Amino acid sequence: MALRVNAEHVEAGSATTKRALGYLRWYPSAWRERYGEEFVAHLEIELAERPVSLARSSDIVAHGLLARLSFQRGLRITLGATVTAVIATVAVVAALSSVHHWAPVTKSSGYDGGTSGVGQFATPSQVNDVSFNFTTHARVAIRITSVKVISLQGFLAPEVVGVDFAPHFSELANDHGWPIRLPNGTTTQAQGRTPLIQAIGTTVTLARTDALWLGLRAPKLHHAYAVEEVRVTYERHGVSHTMVIDQARAPDVICSSSSRKEIIPTWCSQEISAANAIARFSADGHRASKRPSDEAQMVASFALSEVQASGHGAPTLIAVRHWAARFFPAHRAGAILSVTGVVDVGVPEWRFVIRDESNNSSVVLCTNRGLVGSGGGMTGVGIESCPSPL
Amino acid sequence: MAKDTSESAGRVAGVAYLILTSLADGEKHGYALTQDVVAFAGVRIAPGSLYEALARLEGQGLIEPVASSDRKRPYRLTAMGAGVLDEYLSAQERLAIEGRRRLRASWRFA
Numbered sequence A: 001m002a003l004r005v006n007a008e009h010v011e012a013g014s015a016t017t018k019r020a021l022g023y024l025r026w027y028p029s030a031w032r033e034r035y036g037e038e039f040v041a042h043l044e045i046e047l048a049e050r051p052v053s054l055a056r057s058s059d060i061v062a063h064g065l066l067a068r069l070s071f072q073r074g075l076r077i078t079l080g081a082t083v084t085a086v087i088a089t090v091a092v093v094a095a096l097s098s099v100h101h102w103a104p105v106t107k108s109s110g111y112d113g114g115t116s117g118v119g120q121f122a123t124p125s126q127v128n129d130v131s132f133n134f135t136t137h138a139r140v141a142i143r144i145t146s147v148k149v150i151s152l153q154g155f156l157a158p159e160v161v162g163v164d165f166a167p168h169f170s171e172l173a174n175d176h177g178w179p180i181r182l183p184n185g186t187t188t189q190a191q192g193r194t195p196l197i198q199a200i201g202t203t204v205t206l207a208r209t210d211a212l213w214l215g216l217r218a219p220k221l222h223h224a225y226a227v228e229e230v231r232v233t234y235e236r237h238g239v240s241h242t243m244v245i246d247q248a249r250a251p252d253v254i255c256s257s258s259s260r261k262e263i264i265p266t267w268c269s270q271e272i273s274a275a276n277a278i279a280r281f282s283a284d285g286h287r288a289s290k291r292p293s294d295e296a297q298m299v300a301s302f303a304l305s306e307v308q309a310s311g312h313g314a315p316t317l318i319a320v321r322h323w324a325a326r327f328f329p330a331h332r333a334g335a336i337l338s339v340t341g342v343v344d345v346g347v348p349e350w351r352f353v354i355r356d357e358s359n360n361s362s363v364v365l366c367t368n369r370g371l372v373g374s375g376g377g378m379t380g381v382g383i384e385s386c387p388s389p390l
Numbered sequence B: 001m002a003k004d005t006s007e008s009a010g011r012v013a014g015v016a017y018l019i020l021t022s023l024a025d026g027e028k029h030g031y032a033l034t035q036d037v038v039a040f041a042g043v044r045i046a047p048g049s050l051y052e053a054l055a056r057l058e059g060q061g062l063i064e065p066v067a068s069s070d071r072k073r074p075y076r077l078t079a080m081g082a083g084v085l086d087e088y089l090s091a092q093e094r095l096a097i098e099g100r101r102r103l104r105a106s107w108r109f110a
Helices: A007-012 A015-024 A029-049 A054-071 A169-174 A266-283 A292-310 A317-327 B005-012 B015-023 B030-041 B047-059 B079-107
Strands: A077-079 A083-085 A089-098 A101-104 A128-135 A140-151 A159-166 A203-206 A211-217 A224-236 A239-246 A252-256 A336-341 A350-356 A361-367 A378-380 B063-065 B074-077
Touching: A015 A029, A015 A054, A029 B030, A029 B047, A054 A266, A054 B047, A140 A159, A140 A211, A211 A224, A224 A266, A252 A266, A266 A292, A292 A317, A292 A336, A292 A350, A292 A361, A317 A336, A317 A350, B015 B030, B015 B047, B015 B063, B015 B074, B015 B079, B030 B047, B030 B074, B047 B063, B074 B079
Parallel strands: A089 A128
Antiparallel strands: A077 A083, A089 A101, A128 A211, A140 A203, A140 A224, A159 A211, A224 A239, A224 A252, A336 A350, A350 A361, B063 B074
């Protein structure tokens, strides 16, 4: 049975269901059609039992991307004279909440309708396309005036290089269409099949299955780009509105790589895992059970996963400071104000000074000696009160 | 963060045979299957690994889905799957017997 991710489903569903649907979007549409329902049912139970598991997240992301690779290897476009581009597609479902207003409710899984995609990484010369698929109850005439992409904390924001309106999105997708209008001289497999309308400044009438496509570029090599929010400003009946498409729980990530091979680089996998972790952390930021140690635990975990990926050793103080400054800078809530080393030999320990938002004070916490593997490297770390000075 | 060794082990220790073994005594849906594998093998199969293996086994004709009105679709072993599992287990038994024999002879294990 096909899984349809619609507004009613998501509105009626629990937070666990929403998270499960977020994970599902890593898989291609054909896979979702076949396994989506049972996969979500399975994840709902797992997420209820163990809300947080980096290993589980990494496993799902890795297999989702691999599934995309196995489903689609053929489509190439030429962008400019020399670049063979590979397109990744992520779809976001929006819904009309009333006749007079429309707003997105949630994202659907990416890779809709069999369009191309190899996962979220690209060379700086490639353009990734992201679609916002409007599910409307009535035809709505709007004029889009601007589209702004907001980055996730610690990541760069991709450049918006094109905004197009695509009538009859589903037909376009089934034709393996490339919806972003390309510069003169470029070619696509589906060129000319579906007329596209330049969206910015043009009045368009949205109907069911129509879509807005963004062409996104990640120009800085070996950097990760992650989208937390897309703000679409539009006019309707002469009044300006802003539609905020919240991607906080499952951000779109693009890694800019020099490799054109269909392999996700290790650093990119780490960035994807980090983006998902930090997005979930941010989304849960106001929960009552949140403690300052959560920030320290997350930073220690990121630093640890970095050395685990290389197979040995323990994180350096510089690495821990890097992750702390990247995700919990001083100007943000829950800032990590400083990190210092506690022990110079053996398994390192770190002392975190964290701003506690609940009572506007600072909290000092230390890592414990963690778990040490047979090879001598750290395999885990915990957060506790700092030892008393001798 | 502590590394979940059971999930890592599941990826490298022959997830397919763990699934076939679990289904050998009757049909199960994905979550029941993972719980069963934890119980008899001490390995937790992560969801991505599980469904990748289920898809592969189904494609090979070794397991098949069972019609269900529930979202949690059960799977069962096919005759071919039972044969493949039996052959694998026989080979493992022969390996175990030979390994035991050599350990007893050279290392004085009982």
